[in-house]
Amino acid sequence: MRKRLLALVALPLLAQAPDNDLARLRAAFAQPSPELAQLRQLCDGIGGRVTGSPAFTRALKWGVDGFKAAGLQAKVEPFPLVNGWTAAPPRIRIEGPMGFSPLATSWGWSPPCAGTFRILDGGDGSDAAMKTLGTSAKGAFIYLASEPMTTPEALFGEYTTTARQSAVAKALGAKGLIVQSTRVRKLLYRHLDPRCDDGRVADLVEIQIAREDGARLGRLLKDRPVQAEIRMPNRVSGPVQAGNVIAEIPGTDLKDEVVLIGAHLDSWELGTGALDNGCNAAMVVEIARLFKAANLHPRRTIRFALFGGEEEGMLGSKAYVKAHRAELDRIRAVVIYDEGLGKVSGFSLGGRPEWRPILDAALAPEGDGAPKAHTDDAFVGTDNYDFLVEGVPTLIANQDWTNYLPNYHAESDTFDKVDAGALRRQTHEAAILMWGLANAPALLSRQTRAQVEALIQATGLAPQMKTFGMWDGWADSSRGRK
Numbered sequence: 150m151r152k153r154l155l156a157l158v159a160l161p162l163l164a165q166a167p168d169n170d171l172a173r174l175r176a177a178f179a180q181p182s183p184e185l186a187q188l189r190q191l192c193d194g195i196g197g198r199v200t201g202s203p204a205f206t207r208a209l210k211w212g213v214d215g216f217k218a219a220g221l222q223a224k225v226e227p228f229p230l231v232n233g234w235t236a237a238p239p240r241i242r243i244e245g246p247m248g249f250s251p252l253a254t255s256w257g258w259s260p261p262c263a264g265t266f267r268i269l270d271g272g273d274g275s276d277a278a279m280k281t282l283g284t285s286a287k288g289a290f291i292y293l294a295s296e297p298m299t300t301p302e303a304l305f306g307e308y309t310t311t312a313r314q315s316a317v318a319k320a321l322g323a324k325g326l327i328v329q330s331t332r333v334r335k336l337l338y339r340h341l342d343p344r345c346d347d348g349r350v351a352d353l354v355e356i357q358i359a360r361e362d363g364a365r366l367g368r369l370l371k372d373r374p375v376q377a378e379i380r381m382p383n384r385v386s387g388p389v390q391a392g393n394v395i396a397e398i399p400g401t402d403l404k405d406e407v408v409l410i411g412a413h414l415d416s417w418e419l420g421t422g423a424l425d426n427g428c429n430a431a432m433v434v435e436i437a438r439l440f441k442a443a444n445l446h447p448r449r450t451i452r453f454a455l456f457g458g459e460e461e462g463m464l465g466s467k468a469y470v471k472a473h474r475a476e477l478d479r480i481r482a483v484v485i486y487d488e489g490l491g492k493v494s495g496f497s498l499g500g501r502p503e504w505r506p507i508l509d510a511a512l513a514p515e516g517d518g519a520p521k522a523h524t525d526d527a528f529v530g531t532d533n534y535d536f537l538v539e540g541v542p543t544l545i546a547n548q549d550w551t552n553y554l555p556n557y558h559a560e561s562d563t564f565d566k567v568d569a570g571a572l573r574r575q576t577h578e579a580a581i582l583m584w585g586l587a588n589a590p591a592l593l594s595r596q597t598r599a600q601v602e603a604l605i606q607a608t609g610l611a612p613q614m615k616t617f618g619m620w621d622g623w624a625d626s627s628r629g630r631k
């Protein structure tokens with residue numbers, strides 16, 4: 150109590166009732182906002198922004214400039230990427246009668262390729278189907294058919310499946326894979342082999358072929374042996390610098406405690422990263438602007454993070470956690486948005502159901518529309534991961550995927566997919582949440598290694614960590630709570 154009174158004397162703004170703060174926040178929100186124009190600049194002006202590319206560097210400047218225009222100090226915290234990578238569209242010519250030139254694209258961080266190769270039919274890509282190829286696979290490309298993707302579960306399944314298929318193909322000595330797109334009507338998207346995160350170049354050539362062209366190739370393979378000329382001059386640059394953009398509003402009486410809201414700034418580049426994840430990067434900048442415009446002074450420090458390298462294995466948040474390890478005890482909440490602009494149904498509590506009363510109280514000013522269907526799960530998939538395994542309390546917005554799923558990492562993830570009203574509603578809700586967390590009477594504490602261990606068991610996180618190559622880091626304590 151005494152400490153609180155002292156703080157009130159030093160900082161008269163704290164004497165204002167919380168309702169007054171919210172009224173000022175709402176008044177600021179009602180004013181014209183640069184949010185949509187900033188998002189358009191990121192998508193149309195800068196475009197797709199693969200980590201380590203010149204476009205990504207321009208996006209870092211966009212972030213710093215956005216926070217500065219809002220009246221905050223902002224800086225880039227650099228981290229290295231093992232390799233920069235630039236895609237070149239593959240040119241494939243299937244030779245002979247009924248030959249054709251399929252539409253195709255590279256997987257992320259595939260090595261380049263040029264030459265004439267045999268293509269073999271790997272069927273549905275099951276271990277059994279691929280292993281029947283035996284020694285004939287040496288030096289050849291293996292074509293793998295797929296099922297159309299229509300659910301988030303099927304999308305996550307693609308990563309598990311392709312990690313296994315690429316490992317089998319490598320073991321068979323294949324030159325590469327040609328995998329049928331899971332999206333109809335020739336939609337292409339950038340997929341990454343989970344075995345080559347961290348900017349490591351894949352150990353075989355990985356190509357995605359348009360769904361209809363793949364089906365045609367599959368039919369041809371039933372008729373006769375197929376040879377193709379394949380040229381895919383991808384460029385691998387060697388080590389490059391990437392970075393995170395970090396800004397903050399210092400707290401008052403609890404300024405040593407930090408609540409962080411983050412979204413990744415990088416994107417794939419077939420589209421322009423509007424839903425994944427430009428909209429949420431713009432939202433994070435806008436929330437900072439609203440708090441400054443409303444002249445709000447939170448009890449806890451609010452930190453704003455635009456992470457790089459998310460698409461290559463959450464590299465920016467991983468680097469952030471490593472660089473800020475000494476202050477992780479003081480980071481009391483990490484809130485991540487990475488599912489576009491579909492309505493938020495609730496938050497993934499990262500395996501900590503004790504979040505519920507705190508979260509519901511923070512969201513209470515949203516009234517009946519507040520997201521309430523929180524989930525106790527924990528998953529590998531976005532920038533909360535390294536905080537989670539360090540025992541830091543995390544929240545991820547669970548959103549409606551109706552618009553997000555069909556455009557995921559695809560050519561179609563462009564600014565025209567942004568619902569301007571949904572962007573404003575989501576920004577309002579997230580601002581209320583961050584304000585509530587920054588001023589909450591109490592938040593959760595950091596977990597010990599034993600508690601994180603128990604959480605991993607209770608949530609079934611371990612198999613996902615293994616698929617994405619994160620288990621060893623946890624097991625040998627090089628990544629996660631010591």
Ligand SMILES: [Zn+2]
Nearest residue numbers: 413425426487
């Ligand atoms: Zn994303």
